[in-house]
Amino acid sequence: MDCRLYLRASTQDQDASRARADLEAFAKEHGLKIVGRYTENESGAKLHRPQLFKLIEDSNPDDILLVEHVDRLSRLTAADWKKLREMIHTKQVRVVALDLPTSHRMTASSDDFTGRMLEAVNGMMLDMLAAVARKDYEDRRRRVAQGQAKAKADGRYRGRGEDTKRNALIGSMLEKNMSWSQIMEATGVARGTVAKIAKRIREAAAE
Missing domain, CATH: 3.40.50.1390 (Resolvase, N-terminal catalytic domain)
Known part of the structure; x- marks a missing residue:
């Protein structure tokens, strides 16, 4: 079968x-x-x-x-x-x-x-x-929203922080013309993360 x-x-x-x-x-x-x-x-x-x-x-x-x-x-x-x-x-x-x-x-x-x-x-x-x-999906989303609302009310919520060191490394690799596959293997990130950094570099160059 x-x-x-x-x-x-x-x-x-x-x-x-x-x-x-x-x-x-x-x-x-x-x-x-x-x-x-x-x-x-x-x-x-x-x-x-x-x-x-x-x-x-x-x-x-x-x-x-x-x-x-x-x-x-x-x-x-x-x-x-x-x-x-x-x-x-x-x-x-x-x-x-x-x-x-x-x-x-x-x-x-x-x-x-x-x-x-x-x-x-x-x-x-x-x-x-x-x-x-x-x-389960709806319950988890509700709990996250409640947690964020409480954190905001307490002045503790800052959102998800960016891994600036890792992203800078990915940017450096892209500028050295390394392939996306090589970057993904070296850093352990998904293709979407590499695409996001590549887009950011293109937009910065166009400014």
């Missing part, structure tokens, strides 16, 4: 491919053939995710969409989750998440009745975990 790995992180500074080894080990253990790996840095609260959409578009009926946690797939509102589920259902893709044991049985062939029962149970569990993931 063919499977496609979906790897997502929320920001450019996070490693979206972190769970790749775990997903590949799961695929090997369950006899799945990996035919694609789709990695992106986008918020799970955002419906439009190019790599996820490409994965679904590339999939054939009964292909496996393999993901580490359901929240890697969705922190969506109920309306947006319904849209995504419909896209997945239309392509007849089976969603399997490492943190959803009931979905693991979707990796094996079964008769029509058993397959439909498993799909129904898995669908209900997916809906439940997607709702939990959305609530």
